[in-house]
Amino acid sequence: MNRQMIVTRAVSIVFFVLLALPALAVAAAGGQDTLAQAPPMGWNSWNHFGDHVTAADVRQAADALVASGMAEAGYRYVVVDDGWQGKRDANGVLHPNARFPDMRGLIAYVHSKGLKFGIYSSPGTTTCAGNVGSAEHQAEDAREFASWGVDYLKYDLCSFTQRLAGRTPSEQVALMKAAYEQMHRALVATGRPIVFSLCEYGWGKVWEWGASVGGNLWRTTDDIRPDYESMWFNANSEQGLARWAGAGHWNDPDMLEIGNHGMDNPDMERSEMSLWALLAAPLIAGNNLAEMNATTRAVLTNSEVIAVDQDPLGAQGHLVDQQGPVQLWMKPLADGTAAVGLFNALGRPLDATLDFKALGLRGAVQARGLWRHQDIGPVTSKRVFEVPATGVVMLKLGTPKK
Numbered sequence: 565m566n567r568q569m570i571v572t573r574a575v576s577i578v579f580f581v582l583l584a585l586p587a588l589a590v591a592a593a594g595g596q597d598t599l600a601q602a603p604p605m606g607w608n609s610w611n612h613f614g615d616h617v618t619a620a621d622v623r624q625a626a627d628a629l630v631a632s633g634m635a636e637a638g639y640r641y642v643v644v645d646d647g648w649q650g651k652r653d654a655n656g657v658l659h660p661n662a663r664f665p666d667m668r669g670l671i672a673y674v675h676s677k678g679l680k681f682g683i684y685s686s687p688g689t690t691t692c693a694g695n696v697g698s699a700e701h702q703a704e705d706a707r708e709f710a711s712w713g714v715d716y717l718k719y720d721l722c723s724f725t726q727r728l729a730g731r732t733p734s735e736q737v738a739l740m741k742a743a744y745e746q747m748h749r750a751l752v753a754t755g756r757p758i759v760f761s762l763c764e765y766g767w768g769k770v771w772e773w774g775a776s777v778g779g780n781l782w783r784t785t786d787d788i789r790p791d792y793e794s795m796w797f798n799a800n801s802e803q804g805l806a807r808w809a810g811a812g813h814w815n816d817p818d819m820l821e822i823g824n825h826g827m828d829n830p831d832m833e834r835s836e837m838s839l840w841a842l843l844a845a846p847l848i849a850g851n852n853l854a855e856m857n858a859t860t861r862a863v864l865t866n867s868e869v870i871a872v873d874q875d876p877l878g879a880q881g882h883l884v885d886q887q888g889p890v891q892l893w894m895k896p897l898a899d900g901t902a903a904v905g906l907f908n909a910l911g912r913p914l915d916a917t918l919d920f921k922a923l924g925l926r927g928a929v930q931a932r933g934l935w936r937h938q939d940i941g942p943v944t945s946k947r948v949f950e951v952p953a954t955g956v957v958m959l960k961l962g963t964p965k966k
């Protein structure tokens with residue numbers, strides 16, 4: 565190639581790169597893969613406030629997130645679930661209802677606290693609570709959300725399920741994929757980074773395709789309820805799904821019920837927090853933050869347990885041993901140690917040991933109690949732990965790599 569050809573080639577490369585820059589910037593800004601590098605943390609209105617949530621509830625939650633120390637502990641997203649929607653006007657614009665008279669102001673307020681804002685919609689014509697969904701208006705809604713300053717969208721299948729009726733399983737998966745991908749593209753086109761939370765209850769093995777349609781997290785089960793059985797079921801439903809989780813895309817066993825009536829027993833609270841952390845699950849609190857008690861606050865803000873959830877290795881833990889009502893879960897951590905939880909599903913305390921063989925351990929290993937913030941010293945497979953009724957013993961095992 566002669567000199568002139570090289571110069572011409574170089575000029576044209578620069579020209580095309582410059583041409584492509586806006587498109588690349590959009591892709592990067594909206595690129596779901598750069599979001600949610602660790603499981604998202606925040607608060608969502610649904611589990612406590614349901615369909616009657618108000619702007620004042622959301623403001624108070626944002627205030628409490630900061631005042632309680634939760635924001636400092638990593639909880640960032642304030643998400644308004646179903647119940648904010650009003651009517652769609654003749655121009656196709658969806659307006660908030662009277663309980664949200666100033667959505668832009670509310671979002672600006674949340675942002676002013678250093679927090680991020682999430683909202684909720686559905687690919688169906690109506691949401692699960694019967695409010696207006698985004699069907700036929702995906703692009704308008706995405707643009708509207710972005711212009712308000714939305715940072716997170718929970719997109720809930722709801723009435724879209726009617727479109728799946730009578731179809732074969734593979735047709736159903738194709739329809740769901742198309743619906744989620746359509747909204748993903750609409751979000752990317754806004755140029756605003758918006759975390760995309762898929763909510764379709766684990767149908768059609770969403771973990772196998774959630775990331776390919778832009779999902780940063782996807783629900784793996786039906787709705788959680790504020791009781792131990794439901795919490796236990798949702799956690800156990802994630803067995804075998806570990807390989808689908810990682811930076812940017814997480815299995816979601818649903819929002820926390822910690823602090824809600826029915827799950828306000830401290831041992832149950834610690835069990836849910838420990839399981840979600842071992843599962844590298846999104847930590848989305850679902851209680852009334854403005855009125856939580858000191859124990860609930862301490863459970864939600866335990867920095868050592870949160871560090872397990874947010875660990876940079878991004879590995880989802882799994883069940884390694886079960887003896888009757890006692891389960892042993894393990895999650896490998898980036899520093900070469902492992903987090904483990906001994907869970908007791910029974911209504912009375914039980915003694916349990918760590919199955920070193922199942923954990924791949926031998927001899928004696930250093931142990932630290934993560935709920936008591938206590939170095940326990942070397943433990944062997946013979947060490948007996950008393951696990952409280954519907955409670956947990958959560959440990960970090962091993963010596964960190966230098």
Ligand code: GLA
Nearest residue numbers: 610645646692693720763787
């Ligand atoms: C579904 C979802 C819940 C919640 C409600 C709102 O049931 O699974 O998490 O968003 O809809 O109506």
